[in-house]
Amino acid sequence: MAALLEVEDLHVRLPVAGGTLHAVRGIGFALQPGRTLCLVGESGCGKSLTALALMALLPRRAARDAARLSFAGTDLRSLPERRMAALRGDRMAMIFQDPMTSLNPTMRVGTQLVEALRRHRRVSAAAARDRAVALLERVGIAGAAARLGQYPHQFSGGQRQRLMLAMALMCEPQLLVADEPTTALDVTIQAQILRLLAEVQRELGLALLLITHDLGIVARMADEVAVMYAGEIVERGPAAAVFAAPQHPYTQGLLNCIPAPGRTLPGTPLAAIAGVVPSLVGDWRGCAFRARCSRARPACADDPVPTRTAAGRHSYRCVLSPAPAGREAAP
Amino acid sequence: MTAAPLLELRDVRCDFSVERGFLRARRTLRAVDGVSLALRPGETLGIVGESGCGKSTVANLMLGLIRPSAGAVLLSGTPIDRMDRRAVAQRVQPVFQDPYASLNPRKTVRAIVGLPLSVHGAAADPGDAARRVSAMLDMVGLPRHLADSYPGELSGGQRQRVAIARALVLRPNIVVCDEPTSALDVSVQAQILNLLLDLRRELGLAMVFISHNLAVVEHVAQRVAVMYLGRVVEEATAAALFRAARHPYTQALLLSVLTPEPGRGIPDARLGAGFPDPLAPPPGCSFHPRCPLAEARCAATAPALAGRGEGEGTVACHVAGALNSAMP
Numbered sequence: 001m002a003a004l005l006e007v008e009d010l011h012v013r014l015p016v017a018g019g020t021l022h023a024v025r026g027i028g029f030a031l032q033p034g035r036t037l038c039l040v041g042e043s044g045c046g047k048s049l050t051a052l053a054l055m056a057l058l059p060r061r062a063a064r065d066a067a068r069l070s071f072a073g074t075d076l077r078s079l080p081e082r083r084m085a086a087l088r089g090d091r092m093a094m095i096f097q098d099p100m101t102s103l104n105p106t107m108r109v110g111t112q113l114v115e116a117l118r119r120h121r122r123v124s125a126a127a128a129r130d131r132a133v134a135l136l137e138r139v140g141i142a143g144a145a146a147r148l149g150q151y152p153h154q155f156s157g158g159q160r161q162r163l164m165l166a167m168a169l170m171c172e173p174q175l176l177v178a179d180e181p182t183t184a185l186d187v188t189i190q191a192q193i194l195r196l197l198a199e200v201q202r203e204l205g206l207a208l209l210l211i212t213h214d215l216g217i218v219a220r221m222a223d224e225v226a227v228m229y230a231g232e233i234v235e236r237g238p239a240a241a242v243f244a245a246p247q248h249p250y251t252q253g254l255l256n257c258i259p260a261p262g263r264t265l266p267g268t269p270l271a272a273i274a275g276v277v278p279s280l281v282g283d284w285r286g287c288a289f290r291a292r293c294s295r296a297r298p299a300c301a302d303d304p305v306p307t308r309t310a311a312g313r314h315s316y317r318c319v320l321s322p323a324p325a326g327r328e329a330a331p
Numbered sequence: 332m333t334a335a336p337l338l339e340l341r342d343v344r345c346d347f348s349v350e351r352g353f354l355r356a357r358r359t360l361r362a363v364d365g366v367s368l369a370l371r372p373g374e375t376l377g378i379v380g381e382s383g384c385g386k387s388t389v390a391n392l393m394l395g396l397i398r399p400s401a402g403a404v405l406l407s408g409t410p411i412d413r414m415d416r417r418a419v420a421q422r423v424q425p426v427f428q429d430p431y432a433s434l435n436p437r438k439t440v441r442a443i444v445g446l447p448l449s450v451h452g453a454a455a456d457p458g459d460a461a462r463r464v465s466a467m468l469d470m471v472g473l474p475r476h477l478a479d480s481y482p483g484e485l486s487g488g489q490r491q492r493v494a495i496a497r498a499l500v501l502r503p504n505i506v507v508c509d510e511p512t513s514a515l516d517v518s519v520q521a522q523i524l525n526l527l528l529d530l531r532r533e534l535g536l537a538m539v540f541i542s543h544n545l546a547v548v549e550h551v552a553q554r555v556a557v558m559y560l561g562r563v564v565e566e567a568t569a570a571a572l573f574r575a576a577r578h579p580y581t582q583a584l585l586l587s588v589l590t591p592e593p594g595r596g597i598p599d600a601r602l603g604a605g606f607p608d609p610l611a612p613p614p615g616c617s618f619h620p621r622c623p624l625a626e627a628r629c630a631a632t633a634p635a636l637a638g639r640g641e642g643e644g645t646v647a648c649h650v651a652g653a654l655n656s657a658m659p
Contacts, residue, residue: 042516156606186381187543188602191587195597213516216589220597239593257521259550260590266550266569267528272521276486 003030004207008068012049022280025231036208038218041228056084090120093168097180099160103152110148116170135166158189179211230288237314247316249293336369343402362388364561375538377552384558390509395419424498428510430490434482441478444496467496488519507539557581560617567644577646624650
């Protein structure tokens with residue numbers, strides 16, 4: 001199937017006090033309808049800026065450029081803001097970690113939902129209201145018709161996330177970008193929201209770009225995974241392959257450093273990744289992970305870092321040869 | 332025979348008066364409702380539960396930062412409110428979640444870590460204080476050249492190391508960690524957890540470890556208390572609790588943990604309604620509106636803590652209690 005979203009060699013640069021921050025450094029991926037791609041990485045790896053770059057919602061001073069950035073055949077690179085605004089919220093929608101950033105606290109929930117549809121479609125207010133009620137019920141808000149008259153603060157955190165999802169779905173988008181949608185929620189509510197997201201995606205055949213720092217969420221939600229580090233995708237592939245045989249030392253480190261029942265013995269040291277993320281201000285050569293990597297060698301400082309194939313569509317950027325399955329690969 | 336508790340909460344209740352807006356009566360929020368907990372020497376007690384369950388209030392009670400409305404907080408048998416604040420601080424120290432908010436941005440690392448020594452007059456002379464601060468920075472793995480930096484120049488993990496150094500410089504025997512790694516990236520979380528485990532062993536610390544992350548609590552705690560809406564609903568050794576949770580809420584919490592195992596999908600804990608309003612807690616067992624096993628009696632009477640039926644530990648549940656007594 002043709003890709004709905006295609007990204008090649010995407011860069012995001014931000015001017016900062018000490019020079020230029022290269023926040024996203026030449027990443028590429030494709031997303032098919034009905035599939036879930038998870039962008040995973042730690043804070044500052046560029047995953048959220050990637051999402052904002054796709055939606056053309058970057059801060060004004062940030063610069064975006066790409067060799068390819070297309071959505072359903074439309075080249076987003078040169079699209080005027082007026083036409084981008086027509087796509088956004090209609091065929092491509094986004095939900096955020098904090099629902100209150102996208103919900104207007106002074107407007108009734110129903111008005112906001114109706115507006116989301118009528119901004120893009122010529123429908124009657126009554127029809128829009130009916131759709132809002134149906135969607136609120138679909139996302140699990142009981143007594144939806146009665147709650148349309150309420151304000152966002154009258155909903156709990158989990159319910160606000162449901163509201164935001166309903167609002168994102170008003171125009172039946174083809175692409176949903178979800179940036180850490182459950183990070184602020186308790187674990188039991190998180191599971192409920194993720195289940196809902198997966199169900200809705202299946203029903204509507206949505207392409208879902210899910211951005212998270214949580215490898216547990218990635219494992220349970222993703223068809224495809226892209227692991228980001230310091231603005232680059234260092235490993236990508238089908239979720240099953242990446243989790244069964246992670247190849248990049250950073251991916252291996254991430255998986256090894258979380259306590260996991262049955263794999264880590266309580267009270268024993270965890271396999272921490274030493275050091276901190278490098279500064280991306282200024283130019284950078286070679287592998288950005290090498291200062292923290294226990295298997296670094298002189299070749300790691302050379303450009304370009306080779307992209308290797310582990311199996312099929314599973315690839316990674318590292319000088320090391322593919323290792324067989326098994327996370328406990330010797331350092 | 333188990334050792335006498337270092338720190339004990341005895342049937343503690345803690346109420347807050349909550350303003351609800353102009354011309355509306357103030358209401359009482361019962362943040363902690365009849366909690367009894369004991370921390371023994373060298374032990375790590377984990378406290379888990381979702382936001383609003385009262386776990387941070389328990390931390391503040393243990394630190395003597397707030398007074399219980401009823402019941403007693405005892406430090407080696409002495410009620411904490413009859414002790415001098417400094418005497419409490421010398422024995423119990425906190426590590427909080429947000430290393431951005433808990434460090435004074437205008438002080439250097441050296442001054443932050445040294446402050447408890449001067450407040451308590453604990454150092455013999457300035458040279459002694461400087462030596463103890465340097466030794467502490469070494470112990471928490473902060474390079475010496477950072478001693479004159481300000482918190483704003485440090486990463487999240489480094490700041491949390493400063494917070495730990497400040498907590499330990501007086502050599503307390505209890506450290507209360509309230510979500511110490513929740514604001515950190517996972518790779519840094521592992522560094523800080525390893526550090527806490529090392530320090531616990533080297534200094535023989537007793538720890539209270541409060542977190543919403545069950546995998547982390549399972550990793551560090553020997554005993555775990557599960558809280559829901561101000562009450563402890565289950566308490567057991569970490570091994571027993573994670574092997575066989577008895578309370579339906581504990582079971583739902585454990586089921587909701589997303590381990591990095593692809594292909595297993597998102598679990599359905601069958602928790603119907605959302606978290607109840609703590610200003611109007613449900614009658615009977617406060618978990619019953621969400622509980623998949625709820626029966627008529629659950630809405631009528633609150634269950635008391637009773638034996639879990641397997642080894643040590645307690646659980647407060649009518650249904651789980653009946654299941655246990657029915658077992659051979």
